[in-house]
Amino acid sequence: MAQLQDKAQELKLALAESDEFKSLQSLHSQIEEDEIAKKMLDNFRQLQLELQQKQMQGVQISEEEAQQAQQQFELVQQHDLISKLMEAEQQLSVIIGDINKIITEPLEEIYGSPEQ
Numbered sequence: 001m002a003q004l005q006d007k008a009q010e011l012k013l014a015l016a017e018s019d020e021f022k023s024l025q026s027l028h029s030q031i032e033e034d035e036i037a038k039k040m041l042d043n044f045r046q047l048q049l050e051l052q053q054k055q056m057q058g059v060q061i062s063e064e065e066a067q068q069a070q071q072q073f074e075l076v077q078q079h080d081l082i083s084k085l086m087e088a089e090q091q092l093s094v095i096i097g098d099i100n101k102i103i104t105e106p107l108e109e110i111y112g113s114p115e116q
Contacts, residue, residue, distance in 0.1 A: 011099070020095060024088040030081055037081050044076045 015021055031037045047069055051061055076082045 015095075015099075018095075020088065020092050024085070024092055027081060027085040027088055031085060034081060037079055040076050040079060041082050041085070044072045044082075047072055 031041055051065060051069055054061055077086070
């Protein structure tokens with residue numbers, strides 16, 4: 001168990017030292033310093049969270065709410081820093097997904113892959 005945790009710590013450090021993480025960290029800091037960008041992103045994330053909570057509770061999202069979310073998304077995508085941040089988040093998400101796939105391969109040998 002300790003050996004696995006040591007490897008996980010190594011992976012954590014490698015991730016924190018990666019260019020992708022450093023780029024995300026830098027963009028996040030820049031947005032924190034930009035009052036307008038921070039407010040736009042906070043509002044967008046709050047709306048996303050509210051809609052996700054509704055979905056998890058089985059509440060139907062209205063057409064108006066869906067349109068509002070789409071408009072907010074288009075608005076934040078037009079902001080250069082936020083757009084770059086979202087792109088960096090997506091890149092890091094893909095990396096983490098790939099890592100997860102790699103480390104769960106032994107389980108797939110026992111149980112099969114989720115696609116099966």
